């Protein structure tokens with residue numbers, strides 16, 4: 001599997017998610033199950049996607065006390081997902097507990113990648129300020145990246161705008177970047193965006209893309225076009 005594309009299956013029921021998955025080719029992308037779909041469908045939908053050949057990124061962004069997050073990560077890892085995540089802002093003890101929990105699990109012969117969300121791509125400097133964070137987005141992302149590195153995580157969720165600096169600071173990290181938008185596409189609720197080609201050039205390893213594919217008139221064609229944009 002060489003594709004850097006991860007398609008966000010943000011749906012309110014299993015049937016809609018599987019109908020979209022039918023249009024996608026698991027040789028061209030992985031899929032992401034987030035809060036909406038997982039809340040509606042539970043672990044069963046992960047198995048259904050895996051049975052169709054997809055590797056699954058379980059994007060539940062755990063953020064709680066260390067014990068709770070560790071237990072949730074352990075259960076998630078046992079589902080045989082390819083990748084799962086936590087919020088770096090949960091703190092170092094929480095990140096370390098998650099690391100330890102995932103290290104103890106090998107499901108279907110592999111251990112999932114454990115990555116940390118730095119600053120959501122829907123946030124800009126003004127939104128961070130409302131949270132009492134008056135440093136730049138860049139500085140806050142780098143601070144949370146350093147914490148994640150100390151805790152031994154495998155990678156980060158960040159915007160592609162931070163990718164090049166993060167690759168310099170933490171070359172070992174796998175960088176997963178949502179907020180990807182083709183040039184002609186609107187930003188929707190995303191604030192820190194980049195085109196697919198620019199994101200890969202900046203150092204993103206994986207591009208998370210939802211609406212530009214799932215809301216396209218022909219999602220399969222949109223996926224192929226995005227893959228071509230990545231290659232070119």
Ligand SMILES: O=c1ccn([C@@H]2O[C@H](COP(=O)(O)O)[C@@H](O)[C@H]2O)c(=O)[nH]1
Pocket residue numbers: 008010034117119120121122157158178179180188190208209210211212
């Ligand atoms: O910082 C983050 C973390 C996660 N996401 C998720 O990625 C997709 C993006 O979907 P689009 O339709 O391409 O905007 C979505 O599932 C988010 O929950 C993110 O956007 N930013």
